[in-house]
Structure formats: C-alpha cells, structure tokens
Amino acid sequence: MAVSLSGAKMGESVLDLCCGSGDLAFLLSEKVGCNGKVIGLDFSKEQLSVASSRQKLKSKACYLNIEWVEGDATDLPFSDVHFDAITMGFGLKKCSRVSILDFNKGINPIVSSVQELMIDNVVVPVASDFGLEEDYKYLKSSIREFLTGDELEKLALDVGFSSATYYEIGGSLMGNLVAIR
Numbered sequence: 001m002a003v004s005l006s007g008a009k010m011g012e013s014v015l016d017l018c019c020g021s022g023d024l025a026f027l028l029s030e031k032v033g034c035n036g037k038v039i040g041l042d043f044s045k046e047q048l049s050v051a052s053s054r055q056k057l058k059s060k061a062c063y064l065n066i067e068w069v070e071g072d073a074t075d076l077p078f079s080d081v082h083f084d085a086i087t088m089g090f091g092l093k094k095c096s097r098v099s100i101l102d103f104n105k106g107i108n109p110i111v112s113s114v115q116e117l118m119i120d121n122v123v124v125p126v127a128s129d130f131g132l133e134e135d136y137k138y139l140k141s142s143i144r145e146f147l148t149g150d151e152l153e154k155l156a157l158d159v160g161f162s163s164a165t166y167y168e169i170g171g172s173l174m175g176n177l178v179a180i181r
Contacts, residue, residue: 002087003027005155007145012084013037017073018091020044022051022066028087029062038066039083045070082135096181098161103139104168104175105146111172116140118173152177 002024008014010033016025019040029038042048048068055063071077073091106112119139127136147155149166152175156164161179168175 001159002089003031006031006085006087008032008036008085011035013082014039014085014087015083016040017086017088018042019051019068020047020090022054022068024087024089025051025066026054026058026063028085029066030060032062032065034062034065036062036065039069039078040066041069041071041073041076043070043072098177098179098181100177101169102175103143103146104172105143105148106168106172107148108172114171115143115173119143149175149177 006014006028008028008031010031012032013036014028014032016022016028016038019025019042022040025038025040029036032038040048040051042051048070052068055066055068069077073088103115106115119136123139124133124136127133149168153164153166156177156179161181164177164179166175166177
C-alpha cells in the first residue's frame, strides 16, 4: 500500500527511509523500473547488510537500481538531491510525530489561480536566477496532483496515526500536516 500510495512511476528517483531489510525498496524498484533509482536508507548496518544480501540473491534486473545508504532519517546525508517519492515503513516509533510542510492544493479556485501566478511570476524566475529553473518549473502540475488538507488528514489516520491536523498557511498557499503516531 505504501508503495502504491507513494505515486512512484517508471524512471523516477525514490527514497525509502528506515528501509530495514529492504522490503519496500524492492517493491519500489519494480515500480520505477531499471531506468529509475531507489535509495534505501537505514541507521542499522546489520539491516543494510541483510538488504544487500537479499539484493544479490534476487534475479530481477531492476533490483540493480537500489543503493543502500547508512544514515539517519532525521539528518539526511544528501545534498541537492531530488526525490520523486519518499516512503517509510515502520520507521516511526511510539509517540512519534511527523510534520510535513509543502504547498497546499487549495479547493478555492481564486487561491489556486493566485498560487499559479506566484509560481510562474515569482518562484520560477527567482529560481532561474540561481540556475534552478528545472527544479521548480514542475511545481504547478505537481500541486494539482496533491491531496487537499482534509484528504491528507484522512490518509494519515487511515495509515495508523492517532491524530492528524492540517494547518493552512499563507492564505492557503501552503500547508503543514502534523500527525502523531
């Protein structure tokens, strides 16, 4: 379910946090195919060793696209890396909280229009000045695919969080989901 809900597609780059022995990473690898990339990150050398051993035993060519990285999910060891999807299975421990800040998919068409104008006329041009146009020009189409705040709250509850609250920020241009395990 986590892999399906991640929205990962063929050829994309994905990160599996707290990957353990690699179960989700292998499924993600099948989803993104041989031209995609999967990074499995875990703090446990032992779990990464198990994942690497399993990778060597498996025969699907797409599994060669998986890289195992030792690291802390709260302090990612990647600089300027873009992932199309990020998953985490069983990585949050009891009493854990997650806070996710991102653009908001508003339900008000006026707010959505203002958001698109700001992306076209402020965000992308400023990013271009720093040579980052490619990293930001996808935002409009990406935001259209986002879940609404209510949908994110429901999803968090459906996957096992005990509470979830979505806060709209900046006149609904952005939002922050806070969920507690």
